[in-house]
Amino acid sequence: MALSTLDLFSIGIGPSSSHTVGPMRAARRFTHALEQEGTLEAVARVKGELFGSLSATGVGHGSDMALILGLAGHDPETIDPEAAAPVVSACVADRVLPLAGMREIPFDRPKDLILHMRRSLPGHPNGMRLTAFDADGGVLTTRDYYSVGGGFVVTAEELEAELDQTREIARHGEEPEPHPFSTGAELVAQCEIHGKSIADVMRANEAARGDLAEVEAKVLEIWDVMQECVHNGLHRTEPILPGGLKVKRRAPGLYAQLQQKGVDEEGKDPMWAMEWVNLFALAVNEENASFGRIVTAPTNGAAGIIPAVLHYVDRFVLGPDASEQQRRATVLDFLFTAAAIGILYKRNASISGAEVGCQGEVGSACSMAAGALCAVLGGTPLQVENAAEIGIEHNLGLTCDPVGGLVQVPCIERNAIASVKAINAARLALVGDGDHRVTLDQAIQTMRETGADMKSKYKETSRGGLAVNVIEC
Numbered sequence: 001m002a003l004s005t006l007d008l009f010s011i012g013i014g015p016s017s018s019h020t021v022g023p024m025r026a027a028r029r030f031t032h033a034l035e036q037e038g039t040l041e042a043v044a045r046v047k048g049e050l051f052g053s054l055s056a057t058g059v060g061h062g063s064d065m066a067l068i069l070g071l072a073g074h075d076p077e078t079i080d081p082e083a084a085a086p087v088v089s090a091c092v093a094d095r096v097l098p099l100a101g102m103r104e105i106p107f108d109r110p111k112d113l114i115l116h117m118r119r120s121l122p123g124h125p126n127g128m129r130l131t132a133f134d135a136d137g138g139v140l141t142t143r144d145y146y147s148v149g150g151g152f153v154v155t156a157e158e159l160e161a162e163l164d165q166t167r168e169i170a171r172h173g174e175e176p177e178p179h180p181f182s183t184g185a186e187l188v189a190q191c192e193i194h195g196k197s198i199a200d201v202m203r204a205n206e207a208a209r210g211d212l213a214e215v216e217a218k219v220l221e222i223w224d225v226m227q228e229c230v231h232n233g234l235h236r237t238e239p240i241l242p243g244g245l246k247v248k249r250r251a252p253g254l255y256a257q258l259q260q261k262g263v264d265e266e267g268k269d270p271m272w273a274m275e276w277v278n279l280f281a282l283a284v285n286e287e288n289a290s291f292g293r294i295v296t297a298p299t300n301g302a303a304g305i306i307p308a309v310l311h312y313v314d315r316f317v318l319g320p321d322a323s324e325q326q327r328r329a330t331v332l333d334f335l336f337t338a339a340a341i342g343i344l345y346k347r348n349a350s351i352s353g354a355e356v357g358c359q360g361e362v363g364s365a366c367s368m369a370a371g372a373l374c375a376v377l378g379g380t381p382l383q384v385e386n387a388a389e390i391g392i393e394h395n396l397g398l399t400c401d402p403v404g405g406l407v408q409v410p411c412i413e414r415n416a417i418a419s420v421k422a423i424n425a426a427r428l429a430l431v432g433d434g435d436h437r438v439t440l441d442q443a444i445q446t447m448r449e450t451g452a453d454m455k456s457k458y459k460e461t462s463r464g465g466l467a468v469n470v471i472e473c
Contacts, residue, residue, distance in 0.1 A: 002177060003346060005202060005215060005339035008298045008368075009222045010151055012076035013084065014288035015407040017300040018126050018352055018460075019054055019061030020076070022147025027070025029153065030130040030143060031100035037141060044105060044135040046071055046097065048113045051127040052120035053354035054147065056461040060243060060405025062291060064113050067128070068092075073101030076151070081292050123159045124148055125354035125459065149352030149360065150298045178204040184344055184385050184440035191381035198371075198381055199336035206336075216332055223331045225295050226284070226307040232292060233283025241289045243406040251283040273316045274420055280308035281416040289408050298342045298351045301358070301400075301407050302365035304415035309369040309422050310334055313376055330376050338372035341388045344440065349448035353400035354460040356451025358414070363395030363447060366418040367440075370425035377426060382434025389440040390425035396443070397450055399458035401465030410466055 012021040027048065034040040048067045050058045058064055065088045069079065072087060091097050097107035121127030124146040131142040144156045154162065179194065179201045181187040190201050206215045234255045241247045258275055269275070284304035288294045297306040313334060318327060342351070345364040350356045370391030371384045379387065395418065403409040457464030 002205070002209065003343045004206060004209065005336055006218055007152070008150065008296075008339045008342040008346070009219070009335065010077065010296050011222065011225050012151055012294060012296055012300070013079060013081050014062075014291050014294045014300055014303075016061040016063075017151040017296040017298075017303075018147045018149055018354060019057065019063045020066045020291075021151035021296065021300065022066075022126065022153050023050070023054065023063045023128060024066040024070040024074065024076045024079075025151065026128055026145035026147065026153045027067045027130065028073065028075060029070075029145070030132075031071060031073060033143065034132055034141065035100065039132065039140045040100060040102070042134050042140060043099060043132045045133040045137075046099065046105065046107075046112065047131045047133070049129040049131075050113075050115045051129070052125040053460045054126050054128055055115035055117050055119075056463065057402065057405030058115050060402070060462070061407065064115070067113060067130075068097070068107075071100075071130075072098050084291060121146070121156075123156050124352075125456070126352065149350055149355065150346070151296050151300075178208050180205075181340075182344075182347055184341075184388070184444070187340060187344070188381045188385050197333070197337075198340050198375060198384055199333040202336040202340045219332055219335050220328065222295050223310070223335065225293060226297075226310065229287050229292065229294055230280055230283045230307060230311060233285075233287040234279075236286065236290070238290075241286060241408055242291070243289070243404065243408065245404050245406055245408055247289075247408045247412075249286050251279060251286050254279050254282065273312065274423075276315060277308050277312050277419050277423065278416040280311040281305060281419045282412060284308065285407070285412040285415045289406065289412060297338075298346070298364055298368070299353070299361045301353055301411050302361040302415060302418070304412075305362065305365040305419045305422060306335075306338055306369045306372070308415070308419035309373050312419075312423060313373065317377070334372045334376050337375040337384065338368040341368045341371045341384075341440075344444060345447075348441070349444050350451060352460075356447060357398055357454050357459050358400040358411075359392070359395050359398040359447050360451060361400070362414055362418045363392050363398055365415075366395055366422045366425070367391035369419065369422035370429070373423060373426040374429050377430060379426070379430055380434055383429045383432065385440050386432060386434055386436045387426045387429035389436065389438055389443050390428055391422050392440070392443045392447060393438060394421065394425075396447055397454075399454070399465050400460040401458060401467040402460070402462055403467050403470045405462045405467075409470065 126147040132140040179190040281304035350360045367388040371388035374384045374387035
């Protein structure tokens with residue numbers, strides 16, 4: 001049940017952590033299971049089935065492509081995004097699947113990859129089933145997997161075991177960590193008892209599980225990928241995003257405008273910094289929509305918010321005169337704090353748009369970014385908790401209604417708006433003393449209950465909201 005910073009932030013490809021990264025990981029994990037069982041050489045055919053939300057928006061999110069790539073042995077963290085589409089095209093055209101990247105088997109796309117548009121598996125809206133057959137058509141093995149948000153993948157058995165563990169923790173408490181916490185109140189209490197910041201509480205818990213230096217190195221690598229993602233988004237030359245909606249890229253044009261205005265504008269335009277925050281978020285999410293390399297933060301659909309706010313810190317809070325040591329320390333504090341807040345959502349509600357709507361994705365990311373910004377601006381743990389609460393409170397009820405099943409409209413612009421909202425939430429919290437009427441735990445509970453009450457058509461199925469009221473042309 002213990003979660004790491006690296007569980008909340010991981011490197012993958014767009015456009016969706018639940019619908020792209022998760023299925024790719026599940027398919028690759030399936031091939032590993034075949035290897036461990038000693039049945040890989042006997043496999044003559046593999047069938048993949050997508051259920052629920054994965055089937056409803058699977059094509060737009062690249063879920064079908066992801067399954068093929070995973071079965072072919074590719075990992076979302078290491079695959080070259082430019083190579084993904086050609087690999088899939090070759091498999092479909094040649095009717096051959098390089099299973100686990102080791103041996104070729106026949107592959108018939110319409111027959112071997114099925115989207116059950118109106119069926120769901122019992123454990124979670126994002127369900128998939130993978131089955132391996134021998135040369136006589138007999139079943140060698142079949143497994144159900146669930147993509148539960150943020151790229152997390154579990155089997156049906158693991159999902160039930162996790163629920164049992166959650167129930168056990170509720171009865172007897174969390175397994176011992178230096179600073180255990182399952183709620184926002186417990187997190188703040190750990191800080192107050194031990195005189196630590198939220199980031200330092202996370203550091204102590206990370207150190208208890210392994211090498212803290214390795215974790216910090218990986219977190220800094222994640223920041224490098226976030227920066228690379230922004231850079232790539234600013235310099236893309238294709239004017240239209242893929243997918244058929246004909247959505248125009250905005251990040252390269254806005255970047256050119258801001259450069260043309262020049263640094264002198266910084267002292268004249270009171271919204272100058274917010275223009276850049278919008279730009280950073282747009283750049284990330286346009287990369288995500290283009291199947292580019294991305295950091296789930298905590299999901300791909302909300303991947304622009306935390307990088308945008310952290311870029312704001314780097315450019316406008318630290319500024320050009322900050323030392324590399326200062327930048328490094330600030331980045332680590334920011335991302336450790338954001339992860340601690342994200343763990344609260346993962347444990348007590350959900351970060352899956354298919355489960356609770358976009359409040360679980362953009363809402364959680366806005367909350368994480370708000371709390372993290374408040375922390376690096378000098379906020380106390382109580383003020384950080386307040387900032388995180390403000391960040392989610394004003395995203396409660398947010399639906400997941402992607403037009404055409406693509407992570408573009410309203411997702412890209414929604415990340416920009418939430419990034420600015422996170423900055424405002426942090427600033428509001430900083431002018432207070434941490435005392436506030438609604439707690440973060442109450443807001444998270446409300447998010448969970450609201451998601452349970454929300455009709456399924458508003459939860460990443462593209463059957464309600466903007467998805468049916470916007471003409472796809």
